[in-house]
Amino acid sequence: MNSSLTRLVPLLAAGALVLAGCSSDTDTPAADTQTTPGGTSVALVKDGVLTVCTNPPFAPFEYIEGTETVGLDMDITAEIAKDLGVPQKVITVGFDAMESGAALNTGQCDVVATGLSITDARKQNVDFSEPYFNADLGLLVKAGSGIASVDDLGGKKISVQKATVGDDWVEAEGLTGVQFDDLGLQVQALNTGQVEAAINDFAVLGTYVGDGLELVATIPTDDTYGLAVKKGNTALLEKVNATLARIKGDGTWTRIHTDRIGVAPAED
Incomplete structure (x- = not known):
């Protein structure tokens, strides 16, 4: 998980809840079939409800507001449900239960929406929608840390979110990564001095800028986000892609993106 300047610094906020995913050898519950307004039958894990898995805090994509999980991803999946x-x-x-496909395979949810980067490895576990967001990494540090770019990271401890593109990047660069289960724990470790920098997606790190923290670098990637469904669930995947096409054509995506990111999306 884990944008270019379209993801900007004026963003966001979040809360942290992590539930362990079920093991992949758990029997998958029988799915219920939902006939959509267009007449197509789509199997859902719970009758009459689209169940969405996510993992806050990852604002502006998913975060806790009061008692609800909200964000850009939830806005998109609400359109799919509609x-x-x-x-x-x-x-x-x-x-890890989402990116491995376990949450889908065990019938916990119909769709994974969690700023999930599309990778070849994950394609072995889930079926991805068309990409809906371009994502670069960002480097968050304490103000006055002396770290001004990725060139200054040698010998430093860097917090990363486990099983994400940022985690992979730090490992590939031969740097010292310290893994955490979610973004909130990453930033907490930076604030307490357990690590000297944090790497995750540029847009989500923007929510933490201020109060002694600053974003000092963007790390370009070819990373894009997609929604995920259980492998072989072609009927639902087609509906997901149809909704993505609709919202990009009728102005809904521009509204969602502007509300959550602070700017209109770049033209494709």
Whole structure:
């Protein structure tokens, strides 16, 4: 998980809940079939509800507001649910259970929406929608740390979110990464001095700028986010892609992006 300057610094905020995913050998519950307004039958894990897995805090994509999980990803999945003619239910699941496909395979949810980067490895575990967001990494440090770029990271401890693109990047660069289960714990470790820098997606780190923290670098990637469904769930995947196409064509995506990111999306 884990944008270019379209993801900007004026963003965001979040809360942290992690539930361990079920093991992949758990029997998958029988799915219920939902007939959409268009007449297509789509199997859902719970009758009459689109269940969405996510993992806050990862603002502006998913975060806790009061008692609800909200964010850009939840705005998108709400549009999918609307097109299916059902409400959505959002549940918090451990990130590793989502990116491995376990949360989908064990029937915890229908869709994973959690700023999930599309990678070849993950394509072995889940079926991805069309990309909906371009993502670069960012480097967050304490003000006055003396770290001004990635060139200054040698010998430093860097917090990363486990099983993310940032985690992979730090390992590939031969740097010293300290893994955490979520973004909030990453930033907490930076604030307490357990690490000297944090790397995650540029847009989500922007929410923590201020109060002694600053974003000092963007790390370009070819990373894009996609929504994920259980492998072979072609009917639902088609509906997900149809909704993504609709919201990008009718102005809904521009509204969502502007509300959550602070700027309109770049033209494709």
